[in-house]
Amino acid sequence: MDSNGPALTSHPQYPPFPETLDTAPLVTISLARLESRDDAESNTLFKASRDLGFFYLDLKDSNIGRSIISGAEQLKDVQQSFYSRPQSEKIQYAREKIDPFFGYRRVELPLVNSEKTPVLVETYNLRKDDFVGNRESLPCHPLILQNWEIFQSYVQSCHKVVHLLLEHLESHLQLRKGALVDMHRLHECSGDHVRFNRAPVYPFSKDLVKAGEHTDFGSLTILMNWLGGLQIRLPSTEQWTYVKPIPGSAIVNLGDALVKFTAGILRSNVHRVVPPPPPQNNTVRDSLVYFARPEDNVILKRLKGGMVNQCPEIQAEKEEPEITAAEWILRRSVGDLKGIYTLKGGLESRR
Ligand SMILES: O=C(O)CCC(=O)C(=O)O
Numbered sequence: 001m002d003s004n005g006p007a008l009t010s011h012p013q014y015p016p017f018p019e020t021l022d023t024a025p026l027v028t029i030s031l032a033r034l035e036s037r038d039d040a041e042s043n044t045l046f047k048a049s050r051d052l053g054f055f056y057l058d059l060k061d062s063n064i065g066r067s068i069i070s071g072a073e074q075l076k077d078v079q080q081s082f083y084s085r086p087q088s089e090k091i092q093y094a095r096e097k098i099d100p101f102f103g104y105r106r107v108e109l110p111l112v113n114s115e116k117t118p119v120l121v122e123t124y125n126l127r128k129d130d131f132v133g134n135r136e137s138l139p140c141h142p143l144i145l146q147n148w149e150i151f152q153s154y155v156q157s158c159h160k161v162v163h164l165l166l167e168h169l170e171s172h173l174q175l176r177k178g179a180l181v182d183m184h185r186l187h188e189c190s191g192d193h194v195r196f197n198r199a200p201v202y203p204f205s206k207d208l209v210k211a212g213e214h215t216d217f218g219s220l221t222i223l224m225n226w227l228g229g230l231q232i233r234l235p236s237t238e239q240w241t242y243v244k245p246i247p248g249s250a251i252v253n254l255g256d257a258l259v260k261f262t263a264g265i266l267r268s269n270v271h272r273v274v275p276p277p278p279p280q281n282n283t284v285r286d287s288l289v290y291f292a293r294p295e296d297n298v299i300l301k302r303l304k305g306g307m308v309n310q311c312p313e314i315q316a317e318k319e320e321p322e323i324t325a326a327e328w329i330l331r332r333s334v335g336d337l338k339g340i341y342t343l344k345g346g347l348e349s350r351r
């Protein structure tokens with residue numbers, strides 16, 4: 001039991017993350033301390049955003065944070081109900097029918113399980129603009145409509161956290177006030193979305209895991225997960241290392257858009273999802289993600305001012321097409337553009 005009473009999260013209902021495993025050294029940053037503009041906490045945030053691009057955000061002592069914790073638990077229930085629906089029903093909301101990026105997607109893994117049934121990885125991308133009323137909503141499953149208010153509140157809370165993190169970052173970067181925040185307004189259209197991720201029980205496969213290595217292509221990602229399986233490649237050792245889920249904390253990472261805006265000062269670290277470590281490996285894995293992205297019309301290029309001006313422009317940066325966030329998301333999602341970490345001689349090579 002912690003200070004907030006028992007059963008804050010449902011982590012204890014799952015098999016435990018193994019104590020003996022080496023895990024990634026993410027620092028923990030307190031959302032409440034960032035809210036009260038604690039300088040030391042803010043410095044830790046900036047350092048983590050440069051060095052690793054991943055950190056835990058302890059949500060427990062903040063009202064917004066606690067609404068994210070309880071919202072995530074509720075949305076996980078929605079997610080589980082949705083994924084237990086028959087395929088014939090889920091594919092009514094498939095991306096092919098709805099939108100190139102938003103909607104349901106199933107990918108069959110090239111594996112055979114003991115029941116000889118397809119092994120499916122499933123995702124469902126739900127657009128922020130629909131929940132906050134920026135656009136006419138895309139068609140979605142009735143379970144989403146029945147839980148609309150939970151999504152609305154979740155999106156708003158995550159978005160507030162994104163603004164707070166961006167405010168701290170822009171101040172450390174000595175950019176003008178609003179330089180980052182004003183490109184991420186709630187009521188402007190953007191690629192922000194909630195994603196339900198579902199992975200079945202499946203054995204570790206080198207090829208599959210390799211194919212899943214990626215950086216996130218937006219600005220900030222707020223991840224809630226209950227089982228291990230997320231791994232990051234540590235910049236210090238190049239080793240793939242599990243990130244342990246911590247009840248009451250989100251895992252936050254920076255995406256490629258922030259690397260571009262800051263000419264490589266901030267880091268978007270490569271990561272992947274593999275089967276959870278034993279004894280968690282016989283449990284279906286759900287995770288819940290809020291992806292924050294720049295507004296659709298924003299051009300993805302370095303910002304002017306502050307620390308960014310002190311970074312000389314490198315060749316790879318000069319050669320990159322100047323495209324909008326909307327176009328970048330579409331092209332990245334079909335693999336047409338490379339992520340920051342794969343771009344040889346690109347921004348990552350500045351380190
Ligand atoms: O499921 C996780 O823990 C991470 C998911 C992820 O990296 C993503 O959806 O981009």
Ligand SMILES: [Fe+2]
Nearest residue numbers: 214215216271
């Ligand atoms: Fe990711």
